Amino acid sequence: xxxxxxxxxxxxxxxxxxxxxxxxxxxxxxxxxxxxxxxxxxxxxxxxxxxxxxxxxxxxxxxxxxxxxxxxxxxxxxxxxxxxxxxxxxxxxxxxxxxxxxxxxxxxxxxxxxxxxxxxxxxxxxxxxxxxxxxxxxxxxxxxxxxxxxxxxxxxxxxxxxxxxxxxxxxxxxxxxxxxxxxxxxxxxxxxxxxxxxxxxxxxxxxxxxxxxxxxxxxxxxxxxxxxxxxxxxxxxxxxxxxxxxxxxxxxxxxxxxxxxxxxxxxxxxxxxxxxxxxxxxxxxxxxxxxxxxxxxxxxxxxxxxxxxxxxxxxxxxxxxxxxxxxxxxx
Numbered sequence: 645x646x647x648x649x650x651x652x653x654x655x656x657x658x659x660x661x662x663x664x665x666x667x668x669x670x671x672x673x674x675x676x677x678x679x680x681x682x683x684x685x686x687x688x689x690x691x692x693x694x695x696x697x698x699x700x701x702x703x704x705x706x707x708x709x710x711x712x713x714x715x716x717x718x719x720x721x722x723x724x725x726x727x728x729x730x731x732x733x734x735x736x737x738x739x740x741x742x743x744x745x746x747x748x749x750x751x752x753x754x755x756x757x758x759x760x761x762x763x764x765x766x767x768x769x770x771x772x773x774x775x776x777x778x779x780x781x782x783x784x785x786x787x788x789x790x791x792x793x794x795x796x797x798x799x800x801x802x803x804x805x806x807x808x809x810x811x812x813x814x815x816x817x818x819x820x821x822x823x824x825x826x827x828x829x830x831x832x833x834x835x836x837x838x839x840x841x842x843x844x845x846x847x848x849x850x851x852x853x854x855x856x857x858x859x860x861x862x863x864x865x866x867x868x869x870x871x872x873x874x875x876x877x878x879x880x881x882x883x884x885x886x887x888x889x890x891x892x893x894x895x896x897x898x899x900x901x902x903x904x905x906x907x908x909x910x911x912x913x914x915x916x917x918x919x920x921x922x923x924x925x926x927x928x929x930x931x932x933x934x935x936x937x938x939x940x941x942x943x944x945x946x947x948x949x950x951x952x953x954x955x956x957x958x959x960x961x962x963x964x965x966x967x968x969x970x971x972x973x974x975x
Contacts, residue, residue, distance in 0.1 A: 653727030899926035904937030
């Protein structure tokens, strides 16, 4: 029998300005049978010291908290895998250390997940940016599992922090995060998680606060490492679907993600060949690609490049650069 109902895994890295708010929201949960596993990935600020001071204010939860400190930085995947090895709860949850949660999130998710005997239970969330809080709706889990997965892949934001997952599902399927992917590891893991699950339920309440104000957590799409990791995550997922004989069911949505990932290559004439060589099967879906992945101008440039009108793409880029320079002269 599990000692805890839910194990919450929190990777920590240089979040001294946020960890107190995050940990207080966790320690004030209405669900009592819950453990907290913090994995410090060699922070070079006082994140752990702030966390320990916060724990002192909650003596009743002190024996439910584990803190692991690395002497070298390994990335969020390794940190989460360490947390999974330590977790003893019936369900596992992941919380980002710069976010925070509603006091009732894990009681609500556990109650609904347990009642439905679900492998995964998830909720809506709040998006917080520049002091503005917006209610965001996660995709509905109506229809078949394949329908839900298609909606999820095409949704844009694929995350773990809005869910609890039955720990047995992870152990039986040997699901672990990819150690060699630092960015977009959430997508890699979540797709496999949903695919292996038997039952998924949703709580139609926003219970998680997704902090978009932490600039250090926002990914720069033009970063070479970020793009490489995103492509690796997407291409390995395409291979996963192919090996399971279901790629045709998800090819359109995966192509949208590939296009969104490699869109910056269109803006550099020296990288046009690279754009054309990366999963060319995605090019059939350029015009249907939603705006959250590629805007209209980028899609037009992609279409021109794919149909051998690269000269016009270079002309468009030249005009864009000229207009940008002219604008800067008058600012």
